[in-house]
Amino acid sequence: MKQKDYDIKVVEDMGNSEQVLRLSIGDYKEEIKQPNVFSEEFDFDTVGDKPDTQLIENLMDDLFVFINSSAIRLAGNYYIGRAALEHSGEVVSNMRAGKDLKSESDIPVVNTLGVLAGKAVQRAFKEDNEIPDSINLTVDFITALPVTEYKRDGAKEKLQEKFMNGVHEVVVYVGKKKVKVEIGFEFVFVSPEGTAAVFSIVDKKNKERTKKLLSEFVKEYEGMTEDKALEELENGRILHVDIGEGTTELPITQKYNFDDKKADGINIGIAVAINKALTRFREEQGFPTLSRQKYSEYLKYPKQYPEFHSVAMNYIRQTVKGPYRQVLDAIKDQLDSVYNEVDIVMVYGGGSILMKEIMYDALKEELAGRRMGKIKVLWVPTELATTMNADGLERLFYNNFYNKIKSAKLESAKK
Known part of the structure; x- marks a missing residue:
């Protein structure tokens, strides 16, 4: 049985619409952007046999995982990010902009665990040119909460505990193969957004x-x-x-x-303007099931969606x-x-x-x-x-701020 072990540094900006992670494994660094949504499913939708190289290359676009963790309400199967939008359309779980607390929602935990597990599988395959049986991840993690939520009693501690309490078990589906990924968070630092x-x-x-x-x-x-x-x-x-x-x-x-x-x-x-613009865009452009996350992508990425960007912008200017x-x-x-x-x-x-x-x-x-x-x-x-925010959070790893806070907190916990 082939097992891989990685120590990984992760910075995450938990946006309501988009999840941005920057991860470092040794000298290897990568930024990942995914719609911050998931959908719960019974089974993984596999179609035919594909070579491992193709499955790994497309893994983040078709990310399906099983997660068992004390940090979420129920263990289950999840499509993550783009895969959720592709397979489930509007029937996805997403952060309700301005309403849901990130420290209480399952979405940041499920999507973070899913993306980290998926990227670990991709990294292992790139190193060894084969799909591993299991992977252990030890994570140093920096993220942020909205200022008003950060100031609520116990909010940042609750988010820290969700990640740091125990080992999270994730199974990543790569075609018909399954890779078990165990994720342990050594320390989690939570900053107020903006600062x-x-x-x-x-x-x-x-x-x-x-x-x-x-x-x-x-x-x-x-x-x-x-x-x-x-x-x-x-x-x-x-x-x-x-x-x-x-x-x-x-x-x-x-x-x-x-x-x-x-x-x-x-x-x-x-989001207030996006939701109003989206309603009109759906009606007038003939996309009745278009998600808010997809519409946001039309607005943000003109090179990726040249045929939709200018039209989407016209609606948002009005709202x-x-x-x-x-x-x-x-x-x-x-x-x-x-x-x-x-x-x-x-x-x-x-x-x-x-x-x-x-x-x-x-x-x-x-x-x-x-x-x-x-x-x-x-x-x-x-x-x-x-x-x-992501740029600033990432700097905390390299100016020794994170290490000082981590050492002090872990030392205090021993007493």
């Missing part, structure tokens, strides 16, 4: 990324240079506006410090005004609560891409009337807007 992005603002090892982040900001303000912008970001007081699908996070940071007393958020994101006003009001309220003691308002997240056209000038106009116009806007460019 993690502060670690990704100044990346001195990736000057190209920093240049891209600051390109529009430098052009917008007279006399602004890249060095001056970096100094303001490193030392200034930043109001983060992280616009997601179901929530908008509004934390305030200075340097790497998070002001938890002033952290806030609202259960409004771009984005409602959440835009609520997000702008939340920014005003947060500025009022800190007496305008902010240097930069930094806007990012998937929703920022869709709201920029209507909100950028309105926000600049609002800020012009506060603190004698000294508060600046950094609207993160599209190509970085959706990865700010």
